[in-house]
Amino acid sequence: MCSLCGVLGGSGHWTDAAARPGVFTRNIDPLQHRRERAHRIACASRVLAYYGLTLSDWQASSFVLSTATGKTELVEDLGHLWAAAEKLLGRPCDPLDPDLIVRLEGSND
């Protein structure tokens, strides 16, 4: 735990699985960990833009999720990201939403 902010470490989410034999993870060394975090922010931002949200890194340990009006939530991992986004928005974030799919397909062209 960070003694300044009280954030618990050791995420149990499968996308941040602890490195051990037989487990696939990018949580192996600090450099790879930072690379993955930066890429995760870039990927998530494409989706979050649909909802008017932005994601940024926080101390290489958490992420800050923000609305256009400045409301923020600190999220530890992807397991908490979407719940936090729904809380900020007050509506569901559904990957099966046809409008979101059309938007992403459009941005891929």
Next chain:
Amino acid sequence: MTEPVFTPVNLITGFLGSGKTTLLQRLLADPALGDTAVLINEFGEVGLDHHLLERIDDTMVLLQSGCLCCTIRGELSAAIRDLHSKRERGTVPRFRRLVIESTGLADPFPILSTVQADPVLRHHFRLGNVITTVDAVNGIAQLARQVECTKQIAVADRLVLTKTDLAGAEQADALVERLSRINPSAPLWRSAEAALDAAALLSHDLFATAGRSEAARRWFATELAASDSAAAVDRNRHDETIHAFALSFDGPVDWTLFGLWLSMLLNRHGDRVLRVKGILNVAEAGAPVAIHGVQRLVHPPVHMAAWPDDDRRSRLVFIVDGLDRGLVERSLGAFLGSAPAYSAAAASSAASALASSASTRSTSQR
């Protein structure tokens, strides 16, 4: 420093009276499982299952609080911690496997979640196969009435059809056909007609076999080939909305995008994604990555030693409750196609692989 050893945890579930305890008795008679500890959940005032079981000594803990799924996640966690503690202190034999027998009314998900999410347990235990017993005589009726029964079948890694000697062949075949529609990828044993291979039921799981290509091939041959056998949904059934389908797609997958998509899907529809499993051709990973999840719970991804066959496509199997297959496929395709350039964050060598979109292509649903 020695590598940590994770004790596999198997769950035996199945509806009331479907033969869980009988199965456990038979399995524990196998000398290969002599170093197995057992946790039993009793329901009601009399721990009947406890009295039926003979060959369980001081490594057995009887949970007292009734239905495992809704009341005693904390107690389950404490019981396993206690067993672990006793093992470390040498007051119980050094068991190398733990089997949990749940009550017939239990939703298996909270039990699995407890083992994987508990901050202590997750460093010492890992989930193994879930074995579900199905009563050949009453199975059809139970499926029609009890949603827990369907969930127990959907999360199974292994299905054991019990009382087949009491049921007519036609009755048993109808049930087997029904089971294959709910969970087409789980191998099925008919307990009354065949010897039960304890190793095949309990120990041949994904994590244990991932390092051995031949074993992994067999695992996937069963898991993935059978997935295409998901039959057309029978609209007259109670469980009409639960069905399985398989997706496959070419090209390397961006691991980050896949994680983003699956975590978003499970956050919103976790209750309706009963199972997701598959093998991914992850960009830069070198070897395939196996994914295995139950509802909102996804096991740590397994980095396999080699591909199980010549097919290099990523393949995913879903067992869902009411989700539209076409929409899931299109959504995944849209996410995987939206990879941003990696260059700002990473070495340029990764950029081409990550920027390439993985076109999704479905296999046919039979």
